[in-house]
Amino acid sequence: MPADRTSTSSHPRTTELAGLKIRLHSALRQYPDFPSPGVLFEDILPIFSDARLHQDLVRALEIQVLDCYGQDNKPDVLVGLEARGFLFGPSLALRLGAGFVPVRKQGKLPGSTETAKFVKEYGEDHFQIQRDAIKPGQKVIVVDDIIATGGSAAAAGSLVTKLGGKLHGYLFLLELDFLKGREKLDAPVYTLLSSQ
């Protein structure tokens, strides 16, 4: 009898995810004192210059969402943060059959917008979202590359709830645990990798 390749057991997916995480973690690069003294900058860009790693990333995030939410409770919309959240947010949204909505730095989005100020690990800024981008009651996950102090993600989450979206959670490629950013977020937080 042929092997059942359509098995719904979570075990093969868990094993697959573990392998993907190892490859992704080894692709990250660190730059001390960038962009300011005392900051250890985690560079995720090597993942995108390698087609296989790029595929690994989108697959790993897809597994993470399916494992955390299940097929029946997938998000309606992914909200990605400028700029690095735009690198994989749209591809992940397509995989999940969800919409993609950008949160941009102030002054970049036309039409009616909502604004939230935030402070991040190395500075402060304002985020904006288009008012009609999310319909009341839609299930939304905020996605970004890195959670450091959590200021950026918290501001994005506040924009989602201002528009009436249901904040389903947050998803990051990398968490800088020691900055305890997840304590600023009041919805479930999922991360693929962590860094001390």
Ligand SMILES: O=P(O)(O)OC[C@H]1O[C@H](OP(=O)(O)OP(=O)(O)O)[C@H](O)[C@@H]1O
């Ligand atoms: O958790 P926090 O302390 O808020 O920091 C995390 C944010 O900082 C980085 O973005 P950055 O504002 O540097 O913009 P970029 O993506 O345009 O480089 C990163 O991509 C996150 O969005």
Ligand SMILES: Nc1ncnc2[nH]cnc12
């Ligand atoms: N240490 C860090 N490395 C890369 N991106 C960041 N965003 C905020 N802190 C960061």
